Amino acid sequence: MNRAKDYVNWDVERYGESVKAPQPNREGLPTGEPERLRKYYPESDLGKISQPATIVDRHGKILTIYLPNILTPSPAKVPWRSTGFCAPQCDGEFGAGRVTISPAYFMQMHERIQDPLVTSASYSIAEVQAWLAALSTTEFFWNAITAAVAPDLFQAGSAAISDALRQVSSNPNKSAAASQWPSIFSGLEVIANRVTLSHRDPGGAPTLYDLLVSLGIGHAATMKLADVQAELDYFPGTMLYISGKVLEHSVGPWVNGERIVIAHFMKDKVHDRMGVPRPAFPMQSFFLEMVGKEVRSSRKSQRR
Numbered sequence: 001m002n003r004a005k006d007y008v009n010w011d012v013e014r015y016g017e018s019v020k021a022p023q024p025n026r027e028g029l030p031t032g033e034p035e036r037l038r039k040y041y042p043e044s045d046l047g048k049i050s051q052p053a054t055i056v057d058r059h060g061k062i063l064t065i066y067l068p069n070i071l072t073p074s075p076a077k078v079p080w081r082s083t084g085f086c087a088p089q090c091d092g093e094f095g096a097g098r099v100t101i102s103p104a105y106f107m108q109m110h111e112r113i114q115d116p117l118v119t120s121a122s123y124s125i126a127e128v129q130a131w132l133a134a135l136s137t138t139e140f141f142w143n144a145i146t147a148a149v150a151p152d153l154f155q156a157g158s159a160a161i162s163d164a165l166r167q168v169s170s171n172p173n174k175s176a177a178a179s180q181w182p183s184i185f186s187g188l189e190v191i192a193n194r195v196t197l198s199h200r201d202p203g204g205a206p207t208l209y210d211l212l213v214s215l216g217i218g219h220a221a222t223m224k225l226a227d228v229q230a231e232l233d234y235f236p237g238t239m240l241y242i243s244g245k246v247l248e249h250s251v252g253p254w255v256n257g258e259r260i261v262i263a264h265f266m267k268d269k270v271h272d273r274m275g276v277p278r279p280a281f282p283m284q285s286f287f288l289e290m291v292g293k294e295v296r297s298s299r300k301s302q303r304r
Helices: 012-018 033-037 127-147 151-171 269-275 282-304
Strands: 003-008 047-049 055-056 063-066 097-101 187-192 196-199 210-217 222-225 230-233 239-241 247-252 258-265
Touching: 012 258, 127 239, 151 269, 187 196, 187 282, 230 239
Parallel strands: 003 055, 047 230
Antiparallel strands: 055 063, 063 239, 097 187, 187 258, 196 247, 210 239, 210 258, 222 230, 222 247
């Protein structure tokens, strides 16, 4: 039986307002923040999740959409290398490293609403441009899924990135074709063979979900959500929408294989700069209504 939904007995917006964002625990354990919050909010213990599921608050607002095995991964070379990661023996297929790619974002320490948007240095690299071109069709597919599961997020992301791209493209010093950016998210981070410490995302907003796409070869990674005590299978081919500003999340050491993830994110300050309001949380009732309409339509067709 599929695990369709999991409930937490608190309001995600009030919970998010109570959250602090301490530095990750360098020992790989959750920070003390989830434990502190349990003094004020009912404890949730969702346990192991392996089937498609949503995590929903007491009002039906969706915190997480979990879609395991929705993709068929195929290996692809990633040309970036780094240190301090879980590099496999003989460097493996993917090596180890991370790179952040964005066509329009604020430079660190220059994040006032009047500061200019810039293109990340990595975006200009020829290999990155070739990789993005090859990925475009898949990104369009992920955009379409986002439109289906989180329509307000899709609209906000589309509006913000379109305006940001026009602004960056008008800069005569731009170094790459920003207008060819394929995603409704304002940035991507490609992470190869890296343990991710338990953390929250400081640059987002509660309703600006991250889209995490787990790829790689033969690994058995798990995604842990400390606030709701959940552990999600994070095998290659998994897609996960998560309120990363609210939920503390981590990926610990995995068994066998190599892990690569494409993390999609939206920056709240970029949306604010573009005059785009924060989207609403997707509601469970919206999907139940859509399913009900489909069932009623099917029944009518059968009676004809």
